[in-house]
Amino acid sequence: xxxxxxxxxxxxxxxxxxxxxxxxxxxxxxxxxxxxxxxxxxxxxxxxxxxxxxxxxxxxxxxxxxxxxxxxxxxxxxxxxxxxxxxxxxxxxxxxxxxxxxxxxxxxxxxxxxxxxxxxxxxxxxxxxxxxxxxxxxxxxxxxxxxxxxxxxxxxxxxxxxxxxxxxxxxxxxxxxxxxxxxxxxxxxxxxxxxxxxxxxxxxxxxxxxxxxxxxxxxxxxxxxxxxxxxxxxxxxxxxxxxxxxxxxxxxxxxxxxxxxxxxxxxxxxxxxxxxxxxxxxxxxxxxxxxxxxxxxxxxxxxxxxxxxxxxxxxxxxxxxxxxxxxxxxxxxxxxxxxxxxxxxxxxxxxxxxxxxxxxxxxx
Amino acid sequence: xxxxxxxxxxxxxxxxxxxxxxxxxxxxxxxxxxxxxxxxxxxxxxxxxxxxxxxxxxxxxxxxxxxxxxxxxxxxxxxxxxxxxxxxxxxxxxxxxxxxxxxxxxxxxxxxxxxxxxxxxxxxxxxxxxxxxxxxxxxxxxxxxxxxxxxxxxxxxxxxxxxxxxxxxxxxxxxxxxxxxxxxxxxxxxxxxxxxxxxxxxxxxxxxxxxxxxxxxxxxxxxxxxxxxxxxxxxxxxxxxxxxxxxxxxxxxxxxxxxxxxxxxxxxxxxxxxxxxxxxxxxxxxxxxxxxxxxxxxxxxxxxxxxxxxxxxxxxxxxxxxxxxxxxxxxxxxxxxxxxxxxxxxxxxxxxxxxxxxxxxxxx
Numbered sequence: 182x183x184x185x186x187x188x189x190x191x192x193x194x195x196x197x198x199x200x201x202x203x204x205x206x207x208x209x210x211x212x213x214x215x216x217x218x219x220x221x222x223x224x225x226x227x228x229x230x231x232x233x234x235x236x237x238x239x240x241x242x243x244x245x246x247x248x249x250x251x252x253x254x255x256x257x258x259x260x261x262x263x264x265x266x267x268x269x270x271x272x273x274x275x276x277x278x279x280x281x282x283x284x285x286x287x288x289x290x291x292x293x294x295x296x297x298x299x300x301x302x303x304x305x306x307x308x309x310x311x312x313x314x315x316x317x318x319x320x321x322x323x324x325x326x327x328x329x330x331x332x333x334x335x336x337x338x339x340x341x342x343x344x345x346x347x348x349x350x351x352x353x354x355x356x357x358x359x360x361x362x363x364x365x366x367x368x369x370x371x372x373x374x375x376x377x378x379x380x381x382x383x384x385x386x387x388x389x390x391x392x393x394x395x396x397x398x399x400x401x402x403x404x405x406x407x408x409x410x411x412x413x414x415x416x417x418x419x420x421x422x423x424x425x426x427x428x429x430x431x432x433x434x435x436x437x438x439x440x441x442x443x444x445x446x447x448x449x450x451x452x453x454x455x456x457x458x459x460x461x462x463x464x465x466x467x468x469x470x471x472x473x474x475x476x477x478x479x480x481x482x483x484x485x486x487x488x489x490x491x492x493x494x495x496x497x498x499x500x501x502x503x504x505x506x507x508x509x510x511x512x513x514x515x516x517x518x519x520x521x522x523x524x525x526x527x528x529x530x531x532x533x534x535x536x537x538x539x540x541x542x543x544x545x
Numbered sequence: 546x547x548x549x550x551x552x553x554x555x556x557x558x559x560x561x562x563x564x565x566x567x568x569x570x571x572x573x574x575x576x577x578x579x580x581x582x583x584x585x586x587x588x589x590x591x592x593x594x595x596x597x598x599x600x601x602x603x604x605x606x607x608x609x610x611x612x613x614x615x616x617x618x619x620x621x622x623x624x625x626x627x628x629x630x631x632x633x634x635x636x637x638x639x640x641x642x643x644x645x646x647x648x649x650x651x652x653x654x655x656x657x658x659x660x661x662x663x664x665x666x667x668x669x670x671x672x673x674x675x676x677x678x679x680x681x682x683x684x685x686x687x688x689x690x691x692x693x694x695x696x697x698x699x700x701x702x703x704x705x706x707x708x709x710x711x712x713x714x715x716x717x718x719x720x721x722x723x724x725x726x727x728x729x730x731x732x733x734x735x736x737x738x739x740x741x742x743x744x745x746x747x748x749x750x751x752x753x754x755x756x757x758x759x760x761x762x763x764x765x766x767x768x769x770x771x772x773x774x775x776x777x778x779x780x781x782x783x784x785x786x787x788x789x790x791x792x793x794x795x796x797x798x799x800x801x802x803x804x805x806x807x808x809x810x811x812x813x814x815x816x817x818x819x820x821x822x823x824x825x826x827x828x829x830x831x832x833x834x835x836x837x838x839x840x841x842x843x844x845x846x847x848x849x850x851x852x853x854x855x856x857x858x859x860x861x862x863x864x865x866x867x868x869x870x871x872x873x874x875x876x877x878x879x880x881x882x883x884x885x886x887x888x889x890x891x892x893x894x895x896x897x898x899x900x901x902x903x904x905x906x907x908x909x
Binding site: 282283434438447448453454455456459465466467468470471472473474475476477478479480481482483484487488 | 848
């Protein structure tokens with residue numbers, strides 16, 4: 182008989198969860214016996230050679246069951262996953278465990294797992310990709326207030342880790358001045374679209390790129406002055422015409438970063454947030470890095486894990502309500518069921534998603 | 546009959562000169578006639594494919610003469626070159642003029658020339674590589690006080706542009722904290738050796754690399770805690786043992802930069818000052834640039850042309866006297882005569898020089 186039951190209102194492959202729950206007294210638990218139910222999960226089964234292969238590098242597994250009434254909690258908490266977030270950076274953790282990086286490799290044969298969890302109303306944290314989890318700890322979670330105007334999935338995107346990434350990076354490093362020019366890559370994604378809107382708030386001219394015409398339309402809707410599809414338009418031509426760039430938000434790396442280096446203004450600031458172009462291939466190398474001293478550039482690595490906390494309070498005070506009021510816009514790409522996770526991971530790595538990718542696992 | 550005569554006390558291929566001179570009244574000029582004298586010069590004759598080829602990419606030319614008595618000055622100044630400076634960055638200007646960079650390409654068939662000159666006591670500026678120059682302008686020069694303890698060549702090195710490069714870059718961007726670890730490349734050169742000594746002043750542990758055992762000895766003499774010859778010792782092994790690196794001073798780029806990225810500490814600062822490894826070859830590309838966000842690195846491009854002025858006053862107040870007192874040390878590699886310039890340019894690109902490379906052209 183568990184000492185407490187929580188209902189998980191959010192989950193992610195390894196990063197961000199909403200957890201809803203209350204600790205109930207043992208005496209108040211319903212005494213009626215429950216049969217074990219399936220506890221589906223997604224396993225990290227094999228390290229990808231290049232792109233992840235759904236069903237091979239990740240496997241949807243339904244062999245486990247859980248008795249929600251009698252699972253031993255040992256003072257911990259039972260969590261029910263509601264929604265989860267799929268993000269580009271996850272590819273970096275699908276690697277050999279001996280390669281060091283800013284987050285540990287996923288353990289093979291298990292749902293990727295982080296030892297941080299929590300209970301209490303709605304919270305945001307890190308647990309395995311599984312319908313139900315039992316966890317001993319509730320350290321490191323952010324508690325969230327439900328906003329009746331917003332679905333919980335927004336707290337995985339524009340009002341979650343990606344939005345906070347954009348917010349803390351822009352506030353800390355852009356040194357943006359009215360009238361300057363920013364170039365934002367992956368401008369239709371949850372990070373890039375927030376950056377576009379923050380840059381417009383600060384009075385910058387914004388050039389934004391993405392990989393489909395639908396994404397270009399969205400970037401225009403949210404205020405980009407120049408929006409283009411990098412697959413059909415030459416990036417260097419656009420930058421030659423609309424630049425030089427004072428602030429570059431880089432989610433891509435590779436040739437896009439090289440183009441930005443060549444079209445940077447003197448004293449430009451480069452905000453390095455991700456390298457989606459290199460996550461699934463051997464990194465080709467940045468060939469014109471010498472521009473960094475030729476143009477007196479400043480380059481800042483952004484990792485929300487380290488920088489986010491400094492800005493989290495003002496972010497949660499400001500951003501969810503600005504989204505609810507319609508002042509800030511977002512776009513979301515939702516699928517349903519843990520069984521879609523493998524496909525959705527590949528969608529994100531391929532850029533086939535339209536906006537923040539979330540998986541809706543269960544109702545509250 | 547010239548309206549004024551100046552004596553140039555310094556020169557450089559294109560960058561930094563000491564100019565000594567006084568404007569004299571026409572009436573006080575010695576009336577005795579002077580015969581024309583040879584006015585030797587160094588011409589930039591051909592763009593190098595890789596390394597410069599003395600006698601081919603630069604040509605020493607003695608076909609010109611000058612009549613020091615009667616050369617028309619039109620209100621300008623006659624300058625006599627005394628010493629000049631040869632620096633690694635000069636290779637970057639030996640290029641096709643249509644390629645843009647932070648300094649213009651040298652014009653083919655002429656002594657590389659900058660339109661900035663001056664007269665008055667001792668000054669530091671930019672004029673062509675030529676024994677005597679007539680110039681109309683004295684804008685943009687720094688006036689220097691002679692220090693009886695120091696030869697003028699020091700004002701081309703430790704107390705000149707390279708020293709100021711180290712000084713302004715370190716003060717502006719290192720954010721050095723006592724007890725941190727710095728890694729300094731080309732640590733026996735005029736920039737690197739100043740960085741080593743500034744880092745030691747700030748209480749850092751200093752790892753330093755150079756390309757010969759003699760240079761390693763010099764780096765130890767000036768205070769490096771760990772000094773190694775990168776040609777005979779594996780850089781990555783040293784950094785694995787002595788790192789991680791909090792501050793990286795990069796004069797090299799390429800594999801050295803990649804090694805530093807892999808061995809950087811979280812929140813490390815990279816001070817990018819030069820890419821000697823790539824000046825004479827196709828740039829190979831930096832393959833592990835993704836460390837910049839994984840480790841929350843900050844990277845700063847340093848160009849003394851832009852940043853130096855902010856620190857020039859305190860630099861000239863502090864550094865020449867610290868060199869004269871022996872508190873700060875330097876090493877110098879001097880040759881004699883404009884005819885040696887072509888060879889010396891190659892020496893610098895190959896790293897065969899030992900310390901700051903200067904050419905002594907004439908006596909005061």
